[in-house]
Amino acid sequence: MRKPIDPTLRRALLFLCACIAGATLSPLAASSPPRLKILSPTAETVVLGETWIEIAVQPGDRPVQRVEIRVDGELIAALVQPPYRVRWDAGSRLRSHRFQAIVIDADGTRVVAEVNSRRIPAGDVVDVILITLYATVVDARGKLVEGLKKEDFRIQEDGIQQEIQEFSPEAGNLHVALLVDTSRSMRGERIRAARKAANAFLEAMSPTDEGMILSFNEDFQVVRNWTRSRDSLSKGLHVLETRGGTALYDALFSAANLLRDVQGRKGIVLLSDGRDESYDGMSPGSLHTFEEALEQIQRAEVTLYTIGLGLHLDQDRDFSGRWTLADLLRKAALRTGGRSYISARTGQLKKVYQQVSRDLRHQYKLSYYSSQTQRDGAWRKIRLEVGNSALRVRTRSGYFAPAG
Numbered sequence: 372m373r374k375p376i377d378p379t380l381r382r383a384l385l386f387l388c389a390c391i392a393g394a395t396l397s398p399l400a401a402s403s404p405p406r407l408k409i410l411s412p413t414a415e416t417v418v419l420g421e422t423w424i425e426i427a428v429q430p431g432d433r434p435v436q437r438v439e440i441r442v443d444g445e446l447i448a449a450l451v452q453p454p455y456r457v458r459w460d461a462g463s464r465l466r467s468h469r470f471q472a473i474v475i476d477a478d479g480t481r482v483v484a485e486v487n488s489r490r491i492p493a494g495d496v497v498d499v500i501l502i503t504l505y506a507t508v509v510d511a512r513g514k515l516v517e518g519l520k521k522e523d524f525r526i527q528e529d530g531i532q533q534e535i536q537e538f539s540p541e542a543g544n545l546h547v548a549l550l551v552d553t554s555r556s557m558r559g560e561r562i563r564a565a566r567k568a569a570n571a572f573l574e575a576m577s578p579t580d581e582g583m584i585l586s587f588n589e590d591f592q593v594v595r596n597w598t599r600s601r602d603s604l605s606k607g608l609h610v611l612e613t614r615g616g617t618a619l620y621d622a623l624f625s626a627a628n629l630l631r632d633v634q635g636r637k638g639i640v641l642l643s644d645g646r647d648e649s650y651d652g653m654s655p656g657s658l659h660t661f662e663e664a665l666e667q668i669q670r671a672e673v674t675l676y677t678i679g680l681g682l683h684l685d686q687d688r689d690f691s692g693r694w695t696l697a698d699l700l701r702k703a704a705l706r707t708g709g710r711s712y713i714s715a716r717t718g719q720l721k722k723v724y725q726q727v728s729r730d731l732r733h734q735y736k737l738s739y740y741s742s743q744t745q746r747d748g749a750w751r752k753i754r755l756e757v758g759n760s761a762l763r764v765r766t767r768s769g770y771f772a773p774a775g
Contacts, residue, residue, distance in 0.1 A: 405428060405480075414487060417499055438450045438451075443469050505542050506735045534739055543736060546630065546638070550641045555588070562611060565611075573605060587622035591618065591626075616649040618658075624659045645684055645696030675707040678720070685713070708765050748771060
């Protein structure tokens with residue numbers, strides 16, 4: 372028969388066991404594993420062609436040894452230090468893929484994150500829409516910012532994060548139409564200064580850029596069609612003559628039509644006092660409305676720069692009385708990713724045209740496949756940001772999806 376343990380000794384042994392257990396288990400209880408998230412692609416991404424796979428990792432108590440990236444079970448990369456990102460070619464076949472990220476810490480602990488890219492139901496016919504943006508980035512003082520990289524940018528379409536497929540710090544060749552108001556209000560010194568300033572803009576163009584000279588009063592005229600000849604474009608500026616009323620909205624509508632089928636980067640640089648009215652001032656000058664003209668520019672995917680020339684554009688209102696002329700010009704430029712300038716004096720025009728030229732020469736090019744594949748003709752809002760909140764990005768505000 373066993374002798375009973377003394378109660379005092381029993382309590383001491385239990386206390387000792389608790390201390391040993393606490394000393395052994397406390398570090399384990401206090402330890403935390405690493406955490407991770409697959410930033411791209413997402414479950415809404417249609418994966419096609421060259422794709423960046425990007426992983427965010429927050430280390431735990433022990434150092435991260437490596438991050439493995441797998442696609443459909445196949446090891447794509449094993450990365451030992453940040454940034455944890457790799458480029459992978461998904462090919463031309465439209466299908467869903469399973470993306471896995473596996474973090475392994477110094478103790479051998481493994482943490483897994485997984486996401487399946489967007490699935491296209493069998494039998495569905497899907498048009499993958501490639502969207503290209505041309506972006507200008509400036510700091511708080513308005514100075515152009517160069518040297519940014521692809522990972523500095525984030526794109527959302529209707530609030531959904533998009534995967535940047537192509538990126539270039541140089542936007543490439545430009546097709547630009549100089550649209551000059553030649554109504555009666557531009558006569559005299561105004562038209563002479565406009566010719567001189569626009570000519571300085573032409574001289575700053577790249578030899579591979581193409582230009583076009585357009586003018587408008589009551590009518591819309593193609594003064595010089597697409598050409599790389601600076602001499603031909605310059606001569607086109609010098610034949611401009613002023614007369615009649617101002618069909619501004621019709622001119623913007625027609626100019627956008629001319630650029631609609633042009634491929635690549637394209638812009639319109641408008642010089643006007645912003646007023647759309649007939650010669651006698653008793654009626655609007657255009658058959659189209661401002662909204663119709665703006666929509667046509669957006670459908671043509673053209674960047675619009677507006678130069679308003681006049682002393683009181685911040686007070687004078689359009690024919691309907693809804694907006695000041697300055698607000699109207701700013702609104703049109705902002706929606707398309709361009710910029711608006713208000714010049715009170717003709718002597719400022721050359722400097723303004725030079726600034727427009729600098730903006731156009733320092734643009735980033737970004738492309739993505741839209742995660743929305745519906746051909747519904749709807750307007751889709753684009754939000755382009757950079758990681759540095761002190762920087763501002765100018766690009767078009769959205770696009771119209773294909774219809775039919």
